[in-house]
Amino acid sequence: MTVLENFLNGDKRALSKIISYIENREDGYRELLGKLYAKSGNAIRIGVTGPPGAGKSTLVNALLHKFLKENKKVGVIAVDPSSPFTGGALLGDRVRMHEFPLDGNIFFRSMATRGASGGLTAATNNILVAMDAFGFDVTIVETVGVGQVELDIIDACDTVVVTLVPESGDAVQAMKAGLMEIADVFAVNKADRPNSDRIVTDLRMALEFKAHDEHTWMIPVVPTVAIEQKNIDELYDKIFEHIAFIKANGNFEIHRRLQIEKKIIAILKSRFEKEYLEKLAEKVDFHDISEKVFLGKTNPYIVASELFADFKKQ
Amino acid sequence: MDKKIRVLLAKPGLDGHDRGIKVIAAALRDAGMEVIYTGLRQTPAMIVDAAIQEDVDAIGVSILSGAHMTLFPAILDVMKEKNASDIILFGGGIIPDDDKEELEKLGVSKVFTPGAPTTEAIEFLRNAMLSKGNDEQIM
Ligand code: B12
Ligand SMILES: Nc1nc2c(ncn2[C@@H]2O[C@H](COP(=O)(O)OP(=O)(O)O)[C@@H](O)[C@H]2O)c(=O)[nH]1
Ligand SMILES: [Mg+2]
Numbered sequence: 001m002t003v004l005e006n007f008l009n010g011d012k013r014a015l016s017k018i019i020s021y022i023e024n025r026e027d028g029y030r031e032l033l034g035k036l037y038a039k040s041g042n043a044i045r046i047g048v049t050g051p052p053g054a055g056k057s058t059l060v061n062a063l064l065h066k067f068l069k070e071n072k073k074v075g076v077i078a079v080d081p082s083s084p085f086t087g088g089a090l091l092g093d094r095v096r097m098h099e100f101p102l103d104g105n106i107f108f109r110s111m112a113t114r115g116a117s118g119g120l121t122a123a124t125n126n127i128l129v130a131m132d133a134f135g136f137d138v139t140i141v142e143t144v145g146v147g148q149v150e151l152d153i154i155d156a157c158d159t160v161v162v163t164l165v166p167e168s169g170d171a172v173q174a175m176k177a178g179l180m181e182i183a184d185v186f187a188v189n190k191a192d193r194p195n196s197d198r199i200v201t202d203l204r205m206a207l208e209f210k211a212h213d214e215h216t217w218m219i220p221v222v223p224t225v226a227i228e229q230k231n232i233d234e235l236y237d238k239i240f241e242h243i244a245f246i247k248a249n250g251n252f253e254i255h256r257r258l259q260i261e262k263k264i265i266a267i268l269k270s271r272f273e274k275e276y277l278e279k280l281a282e283k284v285d286f287h288d289i290s291e292k293v294f295l296g297k298t299n300p301y302i303v304a305s306e307l308f309a310d311f312k313k314q
Numbered sequence: 315m316d317k318k319i320r321v322l323l324a325k326p327g328l329d330g331h332d333r334g335i336k337v338i339a340a341a342l343r344d345a346g347m348e349v350i351y352t353g354l355r356q357t358p359a360m361i362v363d364a365a366i367q368e369d370v371d372a373i374g375v376s377i378l379s380g381a382h383m384t385l386f387p388a389i390l391d392v393m394k395e396k397n398a399s400d401i402i403l404f405g406g407g408i409i410p411d412d413d414k415e416e417l418e419k420l421g422v423s424k425v426f427t428p429g430a431p432t433t434e435a436i437e438f439l440r441n442a443m444l445s446k447g448n449d450e451q452i453m
Contacts, residue, residue, distance in 0.1 A: 002451045013397070016369040021452055024317045032453055087318065088343035094364060095353035102363045109367055110350045114316065 004035065007134065012107060015134045019109055022130060023123045033126055039133035043075070044243055046138060047153040049119060049179070050163030052145025055189040057096035058226035059163055060142050064097070064106055065229065066236045067138060073105040075131035078142040079120055082112040089113075093142060107131070118152030119143040125156050125263060148178040155259050158252060159184045159242045161235070164203075166196040183219055184242045187235055191223035217245050276311065319347040319443055320370040324356040326389065329379035334406060334428075338374065341432035347439070358388040362396055371446065372402035372423075372439055382409050382417065390421050402442050406430070 003021075006014035018036075022029050048056050048063075060076060067074045078093035089112035100106050109127070116122045120143060131139045143153050153160055162183035188200050203221045212218065220238045224231045246252040284307065292298050323339050325332055332354060342349045350368050352361070365373050377385055386405065393399050399421075406426035409417070414425045424438050 002453055004453050013366050016367055017450070018452070020320075020369045026452075028453065035453070082348075083343065086344055086346045088346045089348045090339055090343045091348060091350045094350060102359055107367055108364075110348075112318070112348050114318075 004032070010135070015107065015130065016109070018130050019127050022126045023111065023114075023121070025123075029126075033129060036129050036133040040129045041132065043128075043132040043136050044138045044159075045128060045132075045157040046140045046239060047143065047157035047160040048140060048163060049143040049146055049153050049160060049182075050187075050189075051147070051165075051168065054145070054163040054165050054168075055224075055226045056142050056145075056163050057093040059161075059187060059189055059224065059232075059235075060093075060140055061096050061098060062224075062226045062229050062232045063140070063236060064100065066232050068100070068105060071105075072137045073135065074107070075128075075134065075136040075139045076106070076108045076142070077111055077124060077127060077131075077139070078108065079111050079113060079124070079144050081144050082114050084115070087114070107134075107136070113144060116152075117150065119146045119150030120152045120156060124152075128156060146179060148180075151178055151182055154182050155262055158246070158255065159239050161185045161187055161239065163187045163189050164199065165190045166193045166199050169199050169202065184217065185235070185238045186219060186221040188221060188223045189226050191231070192225045192228070196223060215249060217242060280307065280311075319372075319439060320350065320368060321347055321372045321374055321439065322350045322352065322361070322365045322368055322370040323374045323376070324352045324361045324364070325354045326356050326358060326361060326375050326377065326385045327379055327381050328355060329377060329381070330354060331378040331407075332376070334378065335374075335376035338376070338406070338432060338435060341436060342374075342439070345436045358385065358392045361389060362392040362398055365401055366396060366398055370401060371443060372404060374435075375403075375405040377405065377407040377409070380408070382407065383413055386417050386422050387420055400446070402439070402446070404435075404438065404442075406435075 003014045003017050007018055018032065021032065048060055050056055057078060060078070064074060064076070080089055080091045080093060082089040091110035091112060093110055094108065097108060111121050113121050120141065124141060128139050128141070141153065141156055143150065160182050162179060164186060166188070186203055188196060188203065190196065200221055200223050207219050207221070222231060222235045222238055224235055243252070246255065289303050293300055293303065321342055323335055325335060339349045339351050350370065352364055361373060361375065375389065389403060393401060393403065402423050403421065404424045405422060409425055409427055414427065417425055423442060426435055
């Protein structure tokens with residue numbers, strides 16, 4: 001039996017090995033993904049993002065218990081940063097996972113960013129395809145703790161939950177900045193802390209003032225206490241209201257098509273880089289060229305245009 | 315190819331001494347490995363289940379409670395039952411020399427006790443990885 005055959009028979013260890021195979025880009029992983037793509041497209045994909053320590057993992061744990069109650073099979077990817085110096089990583093999101101029945105309907109995989117800078121890993125999208133093909137109803141991605149610009153999660157999910165805490169007040173003030181714009185649902189976690197009402201109100205006010213009409217999804221703000229499993233049902237309901245809303249207005253499909261488009265372009269970019277740029281670097285003496293630019297004999301745009309013209313001739 | 319050594323670290327049983335394992339976690343991370351820390355109060359079944367989902371090369375456990383002669387064999391049993399005996403099991407803690415020998419006979423690859431420098435654990439894992447074959451066919 002091959003690992004793929006075991007995977008298709010529902011063997012969890014085989015899923016796990018296939019995830020590594022994709023993550024490590026072993027020879028033939030593209031062909032393998034081709035086979036998995038054919039079986040994917042059914043799982044709902046939820047992203048959980050927010051600043052470090054906001055309670056993302058604890059919230060995922062709480063949501064997982066709700067999913068279990070609803071008899072849903074869920075695959076989770078939790079991302080933590082790799083050290084840019086050693087390549088090592090301490091993946092601690094599992095510490096927040098509590099009391100799940102074993103061999104049940106939850107599959108949890110910790111991943112290190114391995115150099116990616118957008119809050120996810122380069123392989124996240126592909127691994128979601130594998131989990132989807134394995135037969136999970138829902139997949140959840142927890143990003144690394146993000147600031148305002150690590151927004152890759154929007155290209156990996158259908159619904160994005162942005163997790164904030166009562167202390168995130170300044171972020172609300174700067175409503176225009178990245179992270180605040182990608183939310184489909186806000187969770188204001190640690191609502192057991194003082195002043196949590198305030199950020200909830202501020203956030204709701206700010207959202208109401210954004211331009212909207214009857215076709216606009218009105219982004220809900222849900223206060224939660226993840227450690228006490230409080231208000232998780234409401235968060236769960238809002239997530240699925242969002243899914244239902246975008247399915248009804250067509251945005252669900254539009255968004256997925258757009259993601260596929262971006263994915264193809266990303267693959268092409270990396271192929272061009274590998275097969276053209278890297279070969280070019282072997283043939284062309286960039287050191288020599290830069291020297292000429294430095295001495296004012298030419299400029300970077302002319303050089304690039306000449307190299308590009310050569311490429312087009314080939 | 316982008317392979318990394320992946321290690322699951324866990325504290326089995328009710329033992330709350332977690333300084334040692336945190337020292338090891340940091341050392342393995344700084345040696346370039348991906349360390350999945352699962353925390354306290356893990357049962358042997360939970361540890362092996364997590365190891366399978368994380369597709370780790372090795373499971374490291376830390377036991378300072380004195381229950382090592384029951385916990386290590388229990389983990390080995392679950393590994394056998396789940397067809398996961400190819401994963402390296404190693405560990406450390408307050409473990410007398412006689413027990414250490416006995417455990418290494420039972421199938422625990424290596425046991426580290428207080429005073430052992432963390433570089434030894436790193437060395438051990440790197441060497442163990444070299445002899446770990448993988449001839450499984452993916453497709
Ligand atoms: C600090 C300490 C505590 C702290 C723990 C704080 C914490 N969060 O860890 C506190 C005060 C809470 C505590 C409580 C207790 N303790 Co205490 N504690 C110690 C003490 C003094 C040091 C342990 C320590 O942190 N060492 C430093 C770390 C870095 O070393 P280490 O854990 O041994 O790890 C090294 C190696 O063993 C190895 N290693 C360990 N794990 C692993 C794993 C892997 C994968 C690898 C590769 C290597 C490895 O590498 C590490 C680095 O070199 C020891 C005595 C001693 N000298 O060891 C007693 C000791 C462990 N405690 C003991 C006892 C009895 C208790 C209590 C039961 C006391 C009580 N009656 O309440 C409670 C139990 C608490 C609980 N829930 O489990 C006994 C255990 C006896 C036994 N095993 O038979 C000891 C041995 C003291 C003694 N001589 O009696 N304790
Ligand atoms: N007071 C309070 N603490 C919480 C809540 N949710 C999580 N925490 C704590 O916040 C810390 C960080 O949680 P974690 O889930 O690891 O955050 P992450 O980094 O966003 O994944 C932990 O100590 C949690 O116990 C909550 O609702 N209230
Ligand atoms: Mg987390």
